[in-house]
Amino acid sequence: xxxxxxxxxxxxxxEAHWQKAWDDARSFVADExxxxxxxxxxxxMFPYPSGRIHMGHVRNYAMGDVVARFKKAQGHNVLHxxxxxxxxxxxxxxxxEKNTHPxxxxxxxxxxxxxxxxxxxxxxxxxxxFATCDPSYYGHEQxxxxxxxxxxxxxxxESIVNWDPVDQTVLANEQVIDxxxxxxxxxxxxxxxxxxxxxxxxxxxxxxxxxxGLERWPEKxxxxxxxxxxxxxxxxxxxxxxQTVYDVDAxxxxxxxxxxxxxxxxxxxxxxxxxxxxxxxDNQELAAxxxxxxxxxxxxxxxxAGEKLGFDTGLKVQHPLDKDWLxxxxxANFVLMGYGTGAIFACPAHDQRDLDxxxxxxxxxxxxxxxxxxxxxxxxxxxYTGDGVMVNSPGLDGLSPQAAxxxxxxxxxxxxxxxxxxxxxxxxxxxxxxxxxxxxxxMILCDTCGTVPVPRDALPVTLPDDVSFDKPGNPLAxxxxxxxxxxxxxxxxxxxxxxxxxxxIDSSWYFARFAxxxxxxxxxxxxxxxxxxVDQYIGGIEHAILHLLYARFTTRAMHKTGxxxxxxxxxxxxxxxxxxxxxxRHDGQWLSPDEIIRNGDGAVLAADxxxxxxxxxxxxxxKSKKNIVDPDDIIARYGADTARWFMxxxxxxxxxxxxxxxxxxGAWRFVQKVWRLFDGHILEEHDAARFVDxxxxxxxxxxxxxxxxxxxxxxIDAVTRELEALGFNRAVARLYELVNALSAFKARNGNDAxxxxxxxxQLMKLLSPMMPHLAETGWxxxxxxxxxADAAWPQADTSVLTSDEVVLPVQVNGKKxxxxxxxxxxxxxxxxxxxxxxxxxxxFIDGQELKKTIIVPGRIVxxxxx
RNA sequence: GCCCUUGUGGCGGAAUUGGUAGACGCGACGGAUUCAAAAUCCGUUUCCUUCACGGGAGUGGCGGUUCGAGUCCGCCCAAGGGCACCA
Numbered sequence: 001x002x003x004x005x006x007x008x009x010x011x012x013x014x015e016a017h018w019q020k021a022w023d024d025a026r027s028f029v030a031d032e033x034x035x036x037x038x039x040x041x042x043x044x045m046f047p048y049p050s051g052r053i054h055m056g057h058v059r060n061y062a063m064g065d066v067v068a069r070f071k072k073a074q075g076h077n078v079l080h081x082x083x084x085x086x087x088x089x090x091x092x093x094x095x096x097e098k099n100t101h102p103x104x105x106x107x108x109x110x111x112x113x114x115x116x117x118x119x120x121x122x123x124x125x126x127x128x129x130f131a132t133c134d135p136s137y138y139g140h141e142q143x144x145x146x147x148x149x150x151x152x153x154x155x156x157x158e159s160i161v162n163w164d165p166v167d168q169t170v171l172a173n174e175q176v177i178d179x180x181x182x183x184x185x186x187x188x189x190x191x192x193x194x195x196x197x198x199x200x201x202x203x204x205x206x207x208x209x210x211x212x213g214l215e216r217w218p219e220k221x222x223x224x225x226x227x228x229x230x231x232x233x234x235x236x237x238x239x240x241x242x243q244t245v246y247d248v249d250a251x252x253x254x255x256x257x258x259x260x261x262x263x264x265x266x267x268x269x270x271x272x273x274x275x276x277x278x279x280x281x282d283n284q285e286l287a288a289x290x291x292x293x294x295x296x297x298x299x300x301x302x303x304x305a306g307e308k309l310g311f312d313t314g315l316k317v318q319h320p321l322d323k324d325w326l327x328x329x330x331x332a333n334f335v336l337m338g339y340g341t342g343a344i345f346a347c348p349a350h351d352q353r354d355l356d357x358x359x360x361x362x363x364x365x366x367x368x369x370x371x372x373x374x375x376x377x378x379x380x381x382x383x384y385t386g387d388g389v390m391v392n393s394p395g396l397d398g399l400s401p402q403a404a405x406x407x408x409x410x411x412x413x414x415x416x417x418x419x420x421x422x423x424x425x426x427x428x429x430x431x432x433x434x435x436x437x438x439x440x441x442x443m444i445l446c447d448t449c450g451t452v453p454v455p456r457d458a459l460p461v462t463l464p465d466d467v468s469f470d471k472p473g474n475p476l477a478x479x480x481x482x483x484x485x486x487x488x489x490x491x492x493x494x495x496x497x498x499x500x501x502x503x504x505i506d507s508s509w510y511f512a513r514f515a516x517x518x519x520x521x522x523x524x525x526x527x528x529x530x531x532x533x534v535d536q537y538i539g540g541i542e543h544a545i546l547h548l549l550y551a552r553f554t555t556r557a558m559h560k561t562g563x564x565x566x567x568x569x570x571x572x573x574x575x576x577x578x579x580x581x582x583x584x585r586h587d588g589q590w591l592s593p594d595e596i597i598r599n600g601d602g603a604v605l606a607a608d609x610x611x612x613x614x615x616x617x618x619x620x621x622x623k624s625k626k627n628i629v630d631p632d633d634i635i636a637r638y639g640a641d642t643a644r645w646f647m648x649x650x651x652x653x654x655x656x657x658x659x660x661x662x663x664x665x666g667a668w669r670f671v672q673k674v675w676r677l678f679d680g681h682i683l684e685e686h687d688a689a690r691f692v693d694x695x696x697x698x699x700x701x702x703x704x705x706x707x708x709x710x711x712x713x714x715x716i717d718a719v720t721r722e723l724e725a726l727g728f729n730r731a732v733a734r735l736y737e738l739v740n741a742l743s744a745f746k747a748r749n750g751n752d753a754x755x756x757x758x759x760x761x762q763l764m765k766l767l768s769p770m771m772p773h774l775a776e777t778g779w780x781x782x783x784x785x786x787x788x789a790d791a792a793w794p795q796a797d798t799s800v801l802t803s804d805e806v807v808l809p810v811q812v813n814g815k816k817x818x819x820x821x822x823x824x825x826x827x828x829x830x831x832x833x834x835x836x837x838x839x840x841x842x843x844f845i846d847g848q849e850l851k852k853t854i855i856v857p858g859r860i861v862x863x864x865x866x
Numbered sequence: 867g868c869c870c871u872u873g874u875g876g877c878g879g880a881a882u883u884g885g886u887a888g889a890c891g892c893g894a895c896g897g898a899u900u901c902a903a904a905a906u907c908c909g910u911u912u913c914c915u916u917c918a919c920g921g922g923a924g925u926g927g928c929g930g931u932u933c934g935a936g937u938c939c940g941c942c943c944a945a946g947g948g949c950a951c952c953a
Contacts, residue, residue, distance in 0.1 A: 008905085048953050088953060161951075172951040220870065224948075227869055300949050304867040334867095338950090353867080426950095433951065502951070541871095546950070650878050650891065656946090658878070662892055670891090672905090733880070733890035740890095743907095809886040814934045816886055854933055860885045864933050 006683075009675035011639025015773045019121050027789050028068075028123040030079040032516065032527045040076035041531045042068040043511055045539030045547075046083045049109035049131070050090055053116045055579040055621055055659060056540070058631050059647040062770075063576055063728065064538045065122045066648065069769035070723045071535075072123070073793035079531050081514040082117065082124045084110050084131035087138075087503045091437045096469045102437040103465070106133055116632060120640045121772050123789070128514050132506035137513065138439035139460025140522035141505060146442060146453050147561040148198065155197040156451060159430055160272060160337075163191035168473035170434050173299045190272075190294035195432035196441060196499070200553045204229050204424040207552055216572035218654070221544045228545050230425025232256045235409050237418030239267055239317035239345060242326065246278040251317055251329070254340035254423055258412070259404035260347035262393035263368035264325075265358050267317050268310065268332035270342040276331045279313055286311055286331065293333045300336075308357040309333045320417060332357060338427050349379040368393050369401055429550065431502045436467055436475040438500030446487035446494035454496075455488050461496070474498055507547055508554035511537075512564055523563045532564060533571040541575040541654075548573070574726055577656040579647070581627040583616035590626040593661075618658050629659055641771035642667045648770055649732040670736070671774055674767065677742055678760050678778045681753075689753040691783030693761050697800050704745065705755040710800045711741050712759045717796040719766050728770070735766060757782065762794045810835045811862040812844040820861070828855050835861045 022028060032039075044064035047057055068080040084106075091102035098105070110131055117124075130137050148154050162171040164181035170193070175182040200207075208229045211222045234256035241249055251267055269276050271293040280287040289311040296306055310330040319325035327345070334353050335344055348358035348365045358365055359381065370377035371388045390396040396404045412418030432441065440461040442454040454461055464482045467475040476482060476498040487494035509522070515531040516524025539547075548570070555569040584591040586606055595607045604613045621628045634643045646667035651657035682690055700709050715738040722731035742763065747753040761782055768775035768788045779788035802824065808831065810818045818840030822831055832853055835841060845865045852864040 045953095050953090085953070090952085170951060173949090175951080224870065228948095228950085301867075302949095304949085306867085356867095430951080435951090503953070504951095507953085540953095541947080542953080544870095545948075547953085652879080655872085655879095660878085660892080663878080666892060669905095676906090729878090730880075730890085736890055807886090811886085811934070814885095814932095819886075852933060854885090856885060860934085862885080862933055 006676070006679060008672055009679075009774070009777075011641060011671070011773065012636075014777045015119070015121060015640055018773045018776045019118065021776070021787060022121075022123070022789055025787055025790065027787060028072075028078075028080065028125050029127065030081070030125045031077065032079075032530045034077045037075055037077040039079070039531060040068075040071040040536075041079045041511075041515075041534045042071065042536050043081065043514070043534045043538070045537070045543060046085050046507070046510060047113065048085045048088060048090070049106055049113055051109050051112065053113050053631055055629055055631060055647070057117075058120065058643055059579055059653075059657065060538060060540070060576055061117065061120060061122055062644040062647045063574070063653055063726070064536075065120075065124075065644075065772075066723065066728060066769040067536050067538070067726070068123045069772065069789065070793070072789075073765070073768070073791065075792065078123075079514070080122075080124050081128040082122070082126065083129050083510060083514065084113075084133075085503065085507050085510070086110065086131040086133040087438045087500075087506055089435065089437070092435060092469065095437075101465070101467075103133065103463075106131070106437075119632075119635050120644065123772075128517060130513065130517065132439075132503070132510065133437070135460045135462050136519075137510075138506070139462075140513070141439050141501070141509070142442040142454070142459050142461060143456065144509070144522050144558065144561065144563065145501075145505075146456065146459075147563075148557050149453060151557070151561050153199050153202070153557050153560070155199060155428065156194060157197060158192045158194050159197075160190050161193050161195075163189045163193075165189055166472065179295045187295065193432070193434075195430050196443075196497075197428040197430055198553070198557070200429045200550070201424055201426050203553055203556055204231065204426045205422075206556065207426075207549065210552075210568060214568065214571075214573070217570075218573065218575055221541075221548065221573060221575060224544045225549055228426065228549065232423050232425075234258065234421060234423060235405075235412055235418050236341070236421040237320055237412050239320060239327070239343075241329075242316045242318065245315065246275065248275050248278075251275075251343045252341045253343050253345050254421060255345060256423075257347060257350065257401075257405070258408035259390065259393075259396065259399075259401045260350050260368050261319075261321060261345070261408060262396070263347040263349050263366045264319060264327055264345045265348050265354070265363045265365065266328045266330055267343065267345050268330045268335050268357070269344075270335040270337040271331055271333060272337035273331070273335075273342040276313075279331075286313070289331065296333065303334055303336065304353075306333070308353060308360060310357055310361055312361070320412070328363070330357075330361070339425060340423055348383065350383055350385055352383040352385070355379070355381070355383040366392060368396075429502075429504075429553070431505060432499040433502055434474045434477070434498075435500055436463065436469075438503060439506065440476070441497040441499050441501060443497040444485055444487060444494050445497060446489060446492060448492055449487055449489040449494075451497075452487055452489045452494070458488075476500070504547060504550045505554070508551045509558060511551070511569055512555075512558065521563075523558070525563075525565075528563075529565045532566045533569055536572045536574065537570040538574045538576060540578070544575060574653070576653050577651065578620045579659055580618045580656050581621050581629065581659045582618050583625050583627045584613045585616055586611070586613045590624075592626040593629060595626075620656075621659070634664065638664060638668050639671070639773070641774045642671050645670065645732070645771050648728040650729060653726060653728050670739070671771065673743065674739060674763075674771075674774060674778065677739065677763075678781055681756060681760055682781055684747065685753050685757065689750055689757050691761060692754050692757040693784070695755065695758040697797060699751075700755055701751045702749075704748075705752050708741060708745050708755055708759055709797075710803075711738060712762055713796045713798070713800050715766065716762060716794050717798070717801060720793070720796065723769065732770070735763075735770075738763060738766075764788050765791055765794050806858055808835075808859070808861050810838055810841050811860065812841060813864060814862060815844075817841045817844050824858070831855055831861060835863060 042064055044060050068078050072078045086106050091106050094105045095102050162176050164171050164184055164186055166184035166186040171181055176188050179188055181188055208231055234254055235258040236254050238250040239253055271290045280290050310332040313329045315329040316326040346354035348355040349367045367379045369388045370391050390399045390404045409420045442461045444452045446452050464479055483496040483498050485494055485496055511534050512523050512528050516527030518524040551569050556567050558564045559567050584596050596613050597605050597607055604615050606613055646664050700706050715734050718734040719731045747756050764775045764779045775788050804824050805821050806824050807819050807821050809816050818838040820834045820838050848865040851866050854862040
């Protein structure tokens with residue numbers, strides 16, 4: 001039926017048209033007043049306005065859009081908003097490098113990216129758009145912060161940061177390269193700064209416990225969060241110093257292994273432990289050691305993987321179980337001040353870090369746990385951390401380590417020398433950033449009154465526009481006038497807090513703001529209680545811990561301060577993989593995909609054809625490696641539907657997908673094939689058979705039509721289930737099969753044509769979430785009324801899903817030797833009889849004794865012979 | 867260092883969760899159509915063996931459980947991700 005002389009489908013002629021039609025019909029406007037349908041809130045992690053959208057965005061938003069359109073078709077009242085995570089360092093970097101104002105740079109980027117997103121044809125309610133750098137957003141954030149202060153959720157205290165002495169700025173761990181600042185190259189210092197903290201650790205137990213209830217979250221993310229929170233149970237006890245120094249008479253130690261106390265070899269304190277700091281005042285060598293530790297980076301990876309270094313303080317502590325047993329006290333670089341008490345006792349035999357350290361400094365190694373089945377076990381160069389039996393431990397020998405732990409804790413508690421303690425790895429959330437392009441912290445520092453909140457009626461505290469980035473340090477701090485204010489309390493001279501919020505705060509409540517943009521309050525309670533929690537949240541796995549944990553905490557804080565009803569913001573979470581591409585190198589330079597060509601035999605050459613290019617690994621698309629494909633170029637050439645379809649096909653959504661030219665061409669051919677299907681149909685059918693929506697099995701005549709009808713029902717059933725499970729790639733495969741069947745179908749009579757018309761109409765509905773523009777074009781061409789975007793999702797006719805005959809594979813000793821076709825509800829005796837008589841099977845059982853027959857109804861027959 | 871994930875044809879991947887391994891797509895090869903090309907359509911395509919019918923092997927490796935293992939268990943190997951101021 002296809003007429004190849006017809007012109008191909010031209011997306012540019014249709015896509016803008018349908019985008020306007022959806023706008024005009026207000027198809028995607030969410031209405032919290034609509035109580036007739038169940039609500040469904042779909043949210044993709046909002047983008048940082050870095051300049052242009054990239055393929056990762058296309059993939060992320062295509063997935064979310066499929067969910068939104070699918071749920072709408074299924075009769076839900078859908079909220080699908082979009083906004084901008086607009087504060088952050090890249091805007092300040094741009095300001096420094098390109099001499100442009102962060103606000104100007106940011107809002108221009110937003111305009112560009114909004115235009116790009118709109119071209120994708122996403123079903124977004126754009127009326128709810130905002131940027132986190134809008135004062136109308138961050139002003140509410142400031143108000144909520146003051147609520148958090150009143151609710152006791154905020155602290156101000158000192159903490160250590162990476163400090164670049166040249167740029168006068170705090171550095172992220174990733175900005176510290178080999179101990180030097182990434183921009184200035186200056187040696188990074190550890191510096192104590194007074195900072196604001198949100199007391200997330202108060203919620204450690206709650207955040208951990210509630211993970212169990214997040215059933216529609218990936219197991220992996222829940223596990224990562226649980227490890228991050230890091231709950232442990234152990235013993236807190238004192239190791240008395242033999243002499244009092246700087247008014248300190250004992251070390252407070254936390255250990256999860258009190259069972260190994262008899263294997264103690266030494267004690268160690270963190271370089272940042274108060275005692276280490278005091279001792280260093282009078283000890284140049286120790287001061288130098290501390291300075292050296294400070295240079296080695298603060299990240300856990302640096303500390304754990306780096307060399308274990310120590311400094312013997314010369315101090316001694318008494319073993320808590322034996323006053324005569326003295327242990328040396330070291331300052332050690334692998335002891336973290338932020339975890340436990342910043343002081344440990346070390347048992348080298350049963351902790352690898354302690355063992356590395358003991359071997360290096362010639363400290364004793366005493367085995368106190370041995371494996372169950374090795375009575376003569378002794379630790380030499382590998383710590384034994386497994387289960388087993390206690391040895392060399394008076395009163396504990398023969399016990400399991402677990403029982404020994406319990407007994408030791410009980411012993412310490414009984415005579416008041418220690419206590420059981422639950423400890424968390426999770427630290428409080430430091431939210432101060434010494435930067436300009438963030439939300440100002442609404443606090444005033446007064447010499448007389450201390451820290452004083454900005455009065456509510458003076459909110460929002462807005463950023464000054466006239467700032468310069470030519471001096472190192474925070475522009476807010478050296479602005480001539482911005483920070484000078486009168487203290488709201490005493491009226492005296494005071495200064496504003498010049499730090500701004502961590503941008504993770506901005507993204508910790510935006511989903512609540514989308515529910516309703518109330519002018520005079522952070523949230524619209526009626527709207528937010530209707531829409532929250534988010535039913536399906538979609539974003540990158542890179543946010544598995546921080547963003548999601550902060551958002552969970554902030555939601556609890558908002559719950560406590562009356563801004564939301566829920567405690568968990570995201571009922572369903574999906575983490576999608578990255579978009580990758582081959583990399584190309586030539587003469588030591590990276591080449592972009594359009595700077596290379598492939599010749600006939602697959603060799604890769606520079607675009608001028610001159611010389612060979614080496615093809616590197618497939619990696620995440622990134623500017624630095626130039627392995628980028630610009631979504632605008634792809635949309636201009638192939639249209640949004642093709643780009644969306646390719647991003648949804650091939651790879652499972654949670655895994656990385658590789659962008660290839662062949663892949664996008666394949667998607668393009670499929671778009672054309674679908675177009676030819678309905679174009680060919682309408683050329684053939686000018687009468688009533690052109691558009692048929694409702695059809696039942698009893699309306700069908702003829703085997704071909706019956707087969708097509710059944711295939712259609714199977715496709716509806718399968719695609720529905722796959723979309724429900726976010727199995728986009730599998731839904732795509734089923735749609736390929738359906739389209740192949742449809743294009744092979746020949747209509748011989750009116751009944752056939754009606755069946756095809758029906759199948760095509762259903763196909764447009766099934767395609768609509770994934771390639772919405774072509775689906776509208778097809779729907780209209782067939783003669784469907786209204787927009788397919790507003791049409792109801794088809795229901796599969798389950799009466800034809802199963803067939804009366806089933807094909808059963810027959811195995812002999814677990815190997816397939818033949819198949820039999822039997823009635824669906826055939827008797828087992830008949831199945832056995834048929835299986836034994838199947839020609840291929842017979843060969844393998846002849847002359848042998850049948851030991852066992854396994855029949856799994858509808859699945860398989862296995863004959864066991866000997 | 868610690869924690870986590872993933873290994874299936876030439877490639878991306880599928881497999882109703884213990885029941886026919888390789889759906890679907892890409893690529894390749896052969897054919898049709900065409901003056902020719904593009905586009906389109908039809909067929910073949912895990913490997914080894916056989917003229918063929920057929921047979922054998924096969925889901926990173928080695929073991930195990932089971933009538934039956936890509937799927938469950940143990941050990942090992944490889945690649946990737948996260949580790950608190952990038953968003």
